[in-house]
Amino acid sequence: MKKYTDTGKKDTRSGFGDGLTELGKKNKDVVALCADLTGSLKMDEFKDNHPERFFQVGIAEANMIGIAAGMTIGGKIPFTGTFANFSTGRVYDQIRQSVAYSGKNVKICASHAGLTLGEDGATHQILEDIGLMKMLPGMTVINTCDYNQTKAATIAIADYEGPVYLRFGRPKVANFTPADQNFQIGKAVQLQEGNDVTIIATGHLVWEALQAAETLNENGISTDVINIHTIKPLDDEAILKSVKRTGCVVTAEEHNFLGGLGESVARLLSTNHPAPQEFIATQDTFGESGTPEQLMDKYGLNASAIVNAVKKVIARK
Amino acid sequence: MADYKALEDLVVQVRRDILRQVHKVNSGHPGGSLGCTEFFVALYNELMERNENFTMDGIGEDLFFLSNGHISPVFYSVLARAGYFPVEELNTFRLLNSRLQGHPTTHEGLPGVRVASGSLGQGISVSIGAALTKKLNKDKHLVYTLCGDGELQEGQNWEAIMYAAGNNVDNLIVTVDLNGQQIDGATKNVLPLGNLKAKFEAFGWDVMDIEKGNDLKAIIAGMKKAKEKTGNGKPVCVLLHTVMGNGVDFMMHTHDWHGKAPNDQQLETALSQNPVTLGDY
Numbered sequence: 004m005k006k007y008t009d010t011g012k013k014d015t016r017s018g019f020g021d022g023l024t025e026l027g028k029k030n031k032d033v034v035a036l037c038a039d040l041t042g043s044l045k046m047d048e049f050k051d052n053h054p055e056r057f058f059q060v061g062i063a064e065a066n067m068i069g070i071a072a073g074m075t076i077g078g079k080i081p082f083t084g085t086f087a088n089f090s091t092g093r094v095y096d097q098i099r100q101s102v103a104y105s106g107k108n109v110k111i112c113a114s115h116a117g118l119t120l121g122e123d124g125a126t127h128q129i130l131e132d133i134g135l136m137k138m139l140p141g142m143t144v145i146n147t148c149d150y151n152q153t154k155a156a157t158i159a160i161a162d163y164e165g166p167v168y169l170r171f172g173r174p175k176v177a178n179f180t181p182a183d184q185n186f187q188i189g190k191a192v193q194l195q196e197g198n199d200v201t202i203i204a205t206g207h208l209v210w211e212a213l214q215a216a217e218t219l220n221e222n223g224i225s226t227d228v229i230n231i232h233t234i235k236p237l238d239d240e241a242i243l244k245s246v247k248r249t250g251c252v253v254t255a256e257e258h259n260f261l262g263g264l265g266e267s268v269a270r271l272l273s274t275n276h277p278a279p280q281e282f283i284a285t286q287d288t289f290g291e292s293g294t295p296e297q298l299m300d301k302y303g304l305n306a307s308a309i310v311n312a313v314k315k316v317i318a319r320k
Numbered sequence: 321m322a323d324y325k326a327l328e329d330l331v332v333q334v335r336r337d338i339l340r341q342v343h344k345v346n347s348g349h350p351g352g353s354l355g356c357t358e359f360f361v362a363l364y365n366e367l368m369e370r371n372e373n374f375t376m377d378g379i380g381e382d383l384f385f386l387s388n389g390h391i392s393p394v395f396y397s398v399l400a401r402a403g404y405f406p407v408e409e410l411n412t413f414r415l416l417n418s419r420l421q422g423h424p425t426t427h428e429g430l431p432g433v434r435v436a437s438g439s440l441g442q443g444i445s446v447s448i449g450a451a452l453t454k455k456l457n458k459d460k461h462l463v464y465t466l467c468g469d470g471e472l473q474e475g476q477n478w479e480a481i482m483y484a485a486g487n488n489v490d491n492l493i494v495t496v497d498l499n500g501q502q503i504d505g506a507t508k509n510v511l512p513l514g515n516l517k518a519k520f521e522a523f524g525w526d527v528m529d530i531e532k533g534n535d536l537k538a539i540i541a542g543m544k545k546a547k548e549k550t551g552n553g554k555p556v557c558v559l560l561h562t563v564m565g566n567g568v569d570f571m572m573h574t575h576d577w578h579g580k581a582p583n584d585q586q587l588e589t590a591l592s593q594n595p596v597t598l599g600d601y
Binding site: 079101 | 378379383435439452453454457459479487
């Protein structure tokens with residue numbers, strides 16, 4: 004088994020902020036917009052370095068998305084920043100018409116996604132955003148797993164022409180992917196190779212999947228672990244190749260099981276290579292207040308839940 | 321000095337285009353289109369500085385955004401007659417596989433359109449974005465927007481109106497088609513807009529009225545005045561007082577023709593009031 008080491012807990016949103024800072028220095032067309040959450044999104048450094056390219060729009064997300072769409076006309080690459088809830092559900096029609104249908108090169112960067120936003124509770128914890136965004140034709144959907152990957156993804160999406168939804172989170176989590184990684188949109192990352200089961204994870208659940216794989220390996224279960232940072236377009240080839248070898252799959256995400264990564268994988272498998280699947284995801288519910296760890300435990304989104312799901316899915320083979 | 325005879329001829333021909341487009345497919349929005357015909361003709365032929373070849377980025381030229389996308393028939397006709405695409409293509413309005421979708425879109429690559437519109441209330445925000453990019457690019461050209469009066473009931477407009485004034489977006493002229501009508505009736509009965517002039521002014525805009533919104537001379541003089549107001553720290557709002565359905569007697573002063581096409585007999589009557597000038601497509 005490959006060994007992965009946490010080089011020190013860091014928040015993925017800081018990966019976004021540091022990536023944006025780097026982009027600001029190397030790409031003069033990059034502009035940033037924020038709806039009164041500059042500190043939370045870690046956009047302060049970009050703002051300080053390039054005040055002329057930073058646009059504070061106030062608490063007005065619909066207007067922010069429209070302005071971002073308009074700014075692409077004339078060659079700018081707008082990065083919008085607010086919480087995932089206010090980046091998607093609140094502005095769905097603005098994204099649909101002015102960005103996606105209009106084919107605008109806007110990068111919608113969404114922090115505080117999922118339960119790990121914590122104590123603020125369900126009003127702010129969106130668990131439906133991946134579904135909302137992946138249903139939009141032409142929208143690329145990315146959910147990164149740690150600081151390094153979020154930073155790399157932030158930089159990479161500036162070179163991609165088209166609308167992107169980049170999803171990340173609030174808490175400090177293990178930072179284990181390489182600092183110098185070459186982030187490729189739509190390309191899965193094979194983290195472990197095994198023959199008994201495939202775990203396909205995205206976002207914060209990737210580290211949990213690695214922990215689960217260690218436990219499973221100790222119990223003699225050879226586990227394949229794939230990090231799907233890009234949910235759309237999905238890396239069909241990597242998933243099919245793995246599941247053809249292992250014969251069963253567990254998907255893991257900090258999102259509702261309706262509309263998430265799990266459903267995308269299920270669609271792929273059902274049309275190409277049917278296989279038993281278990282879903283680590285929230286079960287069509289809202290979140291609630293609590294610490295991130297408490298919430299992930301209560302809603303079954305951690306390594307021990309993945310281990311149980313693996314045992315269940317292997318029994319169904 | 322504008323060639324008013326030529327512009328008047330174009331206005332009449334555009335009216336014919338509008339009526340014939342919606343009649344052919346028995347759908348579309350003639351009322352608001354007719355009410356804004358003189359404005360569109362003046363804007364594209366007398367007011368905007370436009371490059372010969374259309375590019376999405378529109379560097380070095382004035383830009384126009386239509387927020388109330390349902391008045392696509394007038395937009396398409398004026399774009400075609402300004403040379404953005406062949407006038408014959410007006411024959412494909414709302415048909416399957418056409419670039420002339422029910423509401424304007426960039427999706428099929430129709431030259432002259434820079435953003436999709438139809439779901440209301442988004443055009444001012446998009447225009448602000450384009451205006452900010454013009455400033456970043458040190459491009460001195462202007463951004464023009466048209467929105468409906470009923471459309472101002474959408475809350476996003478007021479986010480945008482607040483932003484534009486608060487951030488001195490002064491290379492932007494937003495024209496409101498003040499026809500007092502919307503689908504369910506008069507705006508004053510559906511949801512009163514109150515004193516729009518006072519509202520825009522309270523938000524920090526430079527506001528002016530064009531009382532004769534269907535009179536080419538008044539529109540051109542008024543819009544030139546609006547243009548002079550740009551570059552002074554404030555976004556500019558023009559309240560364009562129009563008559564819905566203008567130029568076709570039975571379509572005027574009513575919301576009945578907001579989204580209804582004329583039948584054969586009605587088309588004949590309407591066209592007889594607007595005899596061919598430049599030639600039908």
